[in-house]
Amino acid sequence: MTKSIRAAVCHEFGAPLQIETLSLRAPGPGEVEVTLDAVAICHSDISYMAGAWGGALPAVYGHEAAGRVTALGSGVTGLSEGDRVIVTLAKSCGSCASCADAQPIYCNGTVAEAPVLTTPGGGAVNKAMNCGAFAEAVVVDASQTAPIGAEIPSEVACLLACGVPTGIGAAVNTAKVRPGQRVVVIGAGGVGLNAIQGARIAGAARIVAMDLEEKKLADAREFGATDTLQADTEKPWKALYKMLGGHLADHVFVSVGAIPAYETALRLLAPRGTAYAVGMPHSGEKTPYEPVIFAATGQGIRGSYFGEIVLKRDIPWMVELYGQGRLKLDELVSKRWRFEEINEAIADTNTGQARRNVIVF
Numbered sequence: 001m002t003k004s005i006r007a008a009v010c011h012e013f014g015a016p017l018q019i020e021t022l023s024l025r026a027p028g029p030g031e032v033e034v035t036l037d038a039v040a041i042c043h044s045d046i047s048y049m050a051g052a053w054g055g056a057l058p059a060v061y062g063h064e065a066a067g068r069v070t071a072l073g074s075g076v077t078g079l080s081e082g083d084r085v086i087v088t089l090a091k092s093c094g095s096c097a098s099c100a101d102a103q104p105i106y107c108n109g110t111v112a113e114a115p116v117l118t119t120p121g122g123g124a125v126n127k128a129m130n131c132g133a134f135a136e137a138v139v140v141d142a143s144q145t146a147p148i149g150a151e152i153p154s155e156v157a158c159l160l161a162c163g164v165p166t167g168i169g170a171a172v173n174t175a176k177v178r179p180g181q182r183v184v185v186i187g188a189g190g191v192g193l194n195a196i197q198g199a200r201i202a203g204a205a206r207i208v209a210m211d212l213e214e215k216k217l218a219d220a221r222e223f224g225a226t227d228t229l230q231a232d233t234e235k236p237w238k239a240l241y242k243m244l245g246g247h248l249a250d251h252v253f254v255s256v257g258a259i260p261a262y263e264t265a266l267r268l269l270a271p272r273g274t275a276y277a278v279g280m281p282h283s284g285e286k287t288p289y290e291p292v293i294f295a296a297t298g299q300g301i302r303g304s305y306f307g308e309i310v311l312k313r314d315i316p317w318m319v320e321l322y323g324q325g326r327l328k329l330d331e332l333v334s335k336r337w338r339f340e341e342i343n344e345a346i347a348d349t350n351t352g353q354a355r356r357n358v359i360v361f
Contacts, residue, residue: 001026007060007117007135008342009125013051016343017134022060022125023118027073027139031113034087034145035137036067037154041342041349041357042162043190044280047257048128049346052282059126060117062133063089066148066158076142084154085145086161086315089129090306092143102313104143105306113141134342136361146315152322155336155358156329160315162306163356164329167194167255169307169314170278172202175251179203184240184249184268186231187256188216190332190356191278193223195253197328198307200224201321204251206244210236210264219355223328237267249273253304257281265301272298336360 005024008017027033045061047053065087069079079085092099093109116139117125117132125132132138148157167190171177183199185192188211199207200223208227209220217228233239241248248270254261256279265275266289294300309315321327334354337345345357 033071168198171198174304192255
């Protein structure tokens with residue numbers, strides 16, 4: 001059985017999306033159908049749609065969504081029709097080494113699936129980023145969902161599907177920031193603000209936000225930054241050293257995909273400090289570094305993909321903190337848009353001024 005849905009289809013990298021009617025097949029074994037209430041626009045979607053990382057076309061992007069379960073495939077446990085869930089790109093097999101080590105975001109197993117989206121003429125449409133959530137409904141593996149309860153609004157719950165856990169998880173899961181430590185976050189956009197929230201929740205003593213725009217530095221203070229520093233400051237490591245009373249950072253999170261930010265990050269580290277690659281540059285972009293410095297100082301750089309979250313473990317406590325007023329989500333939504341306005345919402349996101357734009361169905 002299939003059902004007809006509207007979806008925003010990308011036919012050409014860099015071109016506007018086209019809202020079309022597609023066929024969505026029924027969920028197979030281990031899969032669920034989720035009818036969406038809201039989907040946020042992430043910069044990763046925009047990069048993919050611009051061709052930065054390749055991919056098959058035509059495609060439906062979107063991977064930061066929330067809605068209700070409307071159909072279950074065989075073998076699905078722990079979910080029922082009517083459950084409110086988020087939908088993410090984090091697809092996991094549950095049995096590979098990464099899954100067994102509670103790192104399902106790095107799953108290297110295979111979860112095969114039949115084509116999900118087709119045109120009225122039967123042509124295949126790529127369900128990009130494992131989701132295809134710029135659409136009225138999706139069929140995804142059950143591992144890509146997490147229940148959110150009845151209280152949290154969908155237009156803010158959808159942020160828990162990518163931007164929020166990417167930033168918070170980088171601080172809490174990857175870096176394991178401890179009380180009293182010193183943190184720098186380069187880039188105070190949607191992900192950076194959540195890295196700041198994560199450092200605040202973890203108890204960091206000083207949280208320094210760096211950005212080129214004064215407005216974003218003001219946003220950073222609202223989300224928990226104790227200090228701010230203009231990113232174009234000459235020799236910012238010297239300014240940071242003075243700001244922190246003769247110290248540099250234990251952790252530096254680069255939340256933007258800009259090469260200059262990565263080059264600056266390593267200069268901001270204290271001995272044994274670590275820089276974290278959170279924002280993703282385009283494929284092929286490179287930066288030089290001197291390995292001898294890492295060897296001599298015990299410093300390091302490592303990646304943090306999707307905040308290294310475990311959905312069933314981490315989403316419940318984030319929902320709980322939101323309910324207590326300790327996790328800012330409403331404040332992240334810049335504007336709500338109708339589905340028909342998706343191209344305008346993407347253009348607005350491209351200006352770099354939005355925290356998160358959300359499509360509400």
